[in-house]
Amino acid sequence: MTEQATEKLCRKCERLLPIEQFRRERRKDGTYYYSSPCKDCYAFQQASWYARNKAKQREKRREMARQWRATHPGYHKLRKKPSQVDPEKRRAAQRRYRDKHRDEINAKSRAYYAANRETVLQQKRASKIRRAYKRQMKGKQS
Numbered sequence: 001m002t003e004q005a006t007e008k009l010c011r012k013c014e015r016l017l018p019i020e021q022f023r024r025e026r027r028k029d030g031t032y033y034y035s036s037p038c039k040d041c042y043a044f045q046q047a048s049w050y051a052r053n054k055a056k057q058r059e060k061r062r063e064m065a066r067q068w069r070a071t072h073p074g075y076h077k078l079r080k081k082p083s084q085v086d087p088e089k090r091r092a093a094q095r096r097y098r099d100k101h102r103d104e105i106n107a108k109s110r111a112y113y114a115a116n117r118e119t120v121l122q123q124k125r126a127s128k129i130r131r132a133y134k135r136q137m138k139g140k141q142s
């Protein structure tokens with residue numbers, strides 16, 4: 001049973017529109033049908049979903065940061081605990097690892113950067129601020 005209709009009623013905006021105003025979708029069996037929300041409604045749905053999701057993600061990140069701060073009071077002081085690994089040794093180990101896996105790491109980080117440019121840049125800015133803050137704290141202590 002093929003739909004030969006030239007017009008279709010959009011369930012969303014309830015407009016009777018020419019069939020070209022609906023997206024043609026393919027069924028698993030290879031036949032086609034016109035999806036119900038018209039192109040306009042579909043675009044609107046996509047856009048509003050994206051906007052909602054973006055706001056939700058931002059809120060989630062903010063909430064996580066809030067929780068982290070709440071559970072880690074005096075974070076910068078905690079970093080100095082003697083129970084932590086000797087920073088020199090840790091740095092040396094990291095250096096050895098980087099030398100050994102340089103190509104692999106470079107390729108990975110390039111791919112990651114390409115896919116998450118915004119996030120990477122944001123993280124860079126954040127760590128720059130953290131480093132500056134740490135330097136400041138250090139200067140005050142000695």
Ligand SMILES: [Zn+2]
Nearest residue numbers: 010013038041
């Ligand atoms: Zn519509």
